[in-house]
Amino acid sequence: MAIRLAKTAGFCMGVRRAVNMALKTVHDRGGRIFTCGPLIHNRQALDLLRTKGIERLPDEPPSGGNVPVLIRAHGITPDLRRSLFERGFDVIDATCPHVARAQRIVEREAQKGRWVVIVGDRGHAEVEGLLGYARGRGVVVERPEDVEALPAELGPISVVAQTTQGGDRFERCVEALEARFGEIEVFNTRCNDTNNRQTELFEMADEVEAIVVVGGRGSANTRRLAELAAARGVPTWHVETADELPLDELGKFEEIGVTAGASTPHWIIEQVVERLQAMQRRRKSLALRLGHTLARLLATGQLLLASGSAAMALAAARLMDIPPRLSYCALPFLYLWAMHLLHLYATLPRDASLVSGPMRSFVAHRRWALVAGVGSLVAALAVSAAMGPMPFVLVGFSTFLGAVYSFGKIPRRWLPRVRFRRLHEIPGSKDFCVALAAAMMIAIVPWVEARGLGGFGWNEVFSLALTCAIVFGLMLVRSVAADLRQLESDLLLGRETLPVYAGRERTTKLMASVLGGLFVLALGAELLGAPLVRSRILLPPIALMAFIYWLTYKQKVRSHLLWEFLLDLPFFVPGALSFV
Ligand code: SF4
Numbered sequence: 001m002a003i004r005l006a007k008t009a010g011f012c013m014g015v016r017r018a019v020n021m022a023l024k025t026v027h028d029r030g031g032r033i034f035t036c037g038p039l040i041h042n043r044q045a046l047d048l049l050r051t052k053g054i055e056r057l058p059d060e061p062p063s064g065g066n067v068p069v070l071i072r073a074h075g076i077t078p079d080l081r082r083s084l085f086e087r088g089f090d091v092i093d094a095t096c097p098h099v100a101r102a103q104r105i106v107e108r109e110a111q112k113g114r115w116v117v118i119v120g121d122r123g124h125a126e127v128e129g130l131l132g133y134a135r136g137r138g139v140v141v142e143r144p145e146d147v148e149a150l151p152a153e154l155g156p157i158s159v160v161a162q163t164t165q166g167g168d169r170f171e172r173c174v175e176a177l178e179a180r181f182g183e184i185e186v187f188n189t190r191c192n193d194t195n196n197r198q199t200e201l202f203e204m205a206d207e208v209e210a211i212v213v214v215g216g217r218g219s220a221n222t223r224r225l226a227e228l229a230a231a232r233g234v235p236t237w238h239v240e241t242a243d244e245l246p247l248d249e250l251g252k253f254e255e256i257g258v259t260a261g262a263s264t265p266h267w268i269i270e271q272v273v274e275r276l277q278a279m280q281r282r283r284k285s286l287a288l289r290l291g292h293t294l295a296r297l298l299a300t301g302q303l304l305l306a307s308g309s310a311a312m313a314l315a316a317a318r319l320m321d322i323p324p325r326l327s328y329c330a331l332p333f334l335y336l337w338a339m340h341l342l343h344l345y346a347t348l349p350r351d352a353s354l355v356s357g358p359m360r361s362f363v364a365h366r367r368w369a370l371v372a373g374v375g376s377l378v379a380a381l382a383v384s385a386a387m388g389p390m391p392f393v394l395v396g397f398s399t400f401l402g403a404v405y406s407f408g409k410i411p412r413r414w415l416p417r418v419r420f421r422r423l424h425e426i427p428g429s430k431d432f433c434v435a436l437a438a439a440m441m442i443a444i445v446p447w448v449e450a451r452g453l454g455g456f457g458w459n460e461v462f463s464l465a466l467t468c469a470i471v472f473g474l475m476l477v478r479s480v481a482a483d484l485r486q487l488e489s490d491l492l493l494g495r496e497t498l499p500v501y502a503g504r505e506r507t508t509k510l511m512a513s514v515l516g517g518l519f520v521l522a523l524g525a526e527l528l529g530a531p532l533v534r535s536r537i538l539l540p541p542i543a544l545m546a547f548i549y550w551l552t553y554k555q556k557v558r559s560h561l562l563w564e565f566l567l568d569l570p571f572f573v574p575g576a577l578s579f580v
Pocket residue numbers: 012013014015073074096097098099163164191192193194262
């Protein structure tokens with residue numbers, strides 16, 4: 001059995017923009033924010049948003065007083081907009097730009113004295129908003145048969161579409177209008193997102209045996225996807241969550257396609273895909289099932305990252321011209337493994353339904369993660385003690401700083417200037433701390449153990465500085481890429497990360513600068529004849545990390561497990577190259 005996930009599944013541009021604007025407002029200002037109608041049509045996401053202080057504007061709203069009110073992607077009527085301003089609300093307009101364009105067309109055509117026919121769903125919020133802009137000169141047509149019921153004396157007619165209308169229905173309505181009224185002005189205001197989502201669904205429907213459409217039952221575009229798939233004669237199920245999947249019936253099919261409406265959060269889609277994949281695995285051989293379990297354990301249990309840092313330690317020893325030793329690999333393995341387990345233990349939500357991908361197993365076994373994290377930290381301290389007094393002091397000091405970082409509070413007298421209560425809440429701080437810890441365990445501690453506090457020259461110091469910079473930079477980009485991938489859920493869960501704070505674009509520019517800087521440093525140092533620089537070991541992981549960051553940015557890898565493996569690959573490459 002194969003599971004095929006549509007590339008277009010999940011939030012569309014307009015919904016993502018509205019959700020981000022709402023979350024950013026709550027994040028920046030604190031307190032509550034109201035939305036005109038539900039922000040998205042998804043019960044689970046709305047429950048979560050409510051816990052963040054984002055709620056639907058009640059029928060009896062509080063008096064304005066600068067209370068923020070967000071206009072959602074569907075838009076509202078101009079009268080309601082004016083009334084919000086008059087009542088003193090702080091209005092934040094998240095109307096989707098495509099919907100805003102349709103509103104402008106309707107307003108302009110009505111002002112010209114033309115009648116505006118809106119092809120869409122009567123009563124839908126977007127259609128109601130468009131009718132408001134027509135100022136009494138608008139009518140709604142849901143299907144071609146409705147055209148006959150229009151009054152004959154309408155006069156000059158302009159036609160627009162509700163942005164989420166299917167192309168076929170819109171064209172048939174336009175033909176019926178032309179047949180009845182002759183010359184009409186047609187504005188195709190359908191949005192490309194809808195087009196693309198439906199086109200992909202049609203292609204998928206021709207190739208799979210069954211289709212699962214994920215999304216809220218109140219979402220018109222999700223319902224339409226399910227209708228269109230069913231109309232193609234493909235067995236189709238519309239589910240809101242993974243719990244609703246009819247696994248017994250789906251188990252009969254060899255290939256299942258999954259798509260989702262424009263307001264379905266990605267973690268709900270991933271949960272559906274995971275449940276289907278689990279059903280698929282049950283049919284596979286024992287060897288394949290064991291292989292998959294092992295892969296999940298490596299990725300979820302952070303063992304892959306820990307092994308990657310051990311491999312990187314081999315390359316670091318080569319770069320710093322010190323003989324590799326088992327302890328140089330064991331120390332970063334144990335310390336970084338402990339750090340990641342303990343950080344995840346402290347920051348992941350306790351509710352597994354809010355987590356997607358293999359991380360759900362982590363949440364389910366969080367106590368074991370705590371035990372393993374503490375045990376690994378003790379083992380790292382023991383290894384450093386065996387390496388000598390200086391390594392032990394450095395690792396002990398790092399552990400102390402790590403504890404201060406995890407549990408330390410920001411002094412109250414600073415709070416008016418700094419809005420974070422704890423050190424680890426400072427955006428991006430986790431990424432910098434992880435990168436610093438990696439540089440310490442992979443480069444500094446082995447270097448100190450091998451060279452002591454004397455008996456080295458500038459060449460050795462330069463090779464240490466270069467190795468630290470490469471390890472720090474690669475680990476920083478890896479950590480930020482992981483944050484970028486879960487930006488949507490971090491925003492919803494209120495976690496402070498660099499992409500949440502600075503946004504996708506600025507974070508990506510920053511990471512591109514880091515990678516560009518590493519590239520110039522590694523290549524430039526060798527070209528300038530700096531001793532001990534081996535760009536053949538350094539350049540491939542930098543290029544690979546840049547590629548994997550790009551894949552993450554473009555959301556090209558849908559499988560969480562595969563992406564986890566890719567993310568840690570750049571740390572194994574220099575380890576392997578150091579033997580060449
Ligand atoms: S479906 Fe299209 S028009 Fe509607 S909110 Fe999304 S991007 Fe905007």
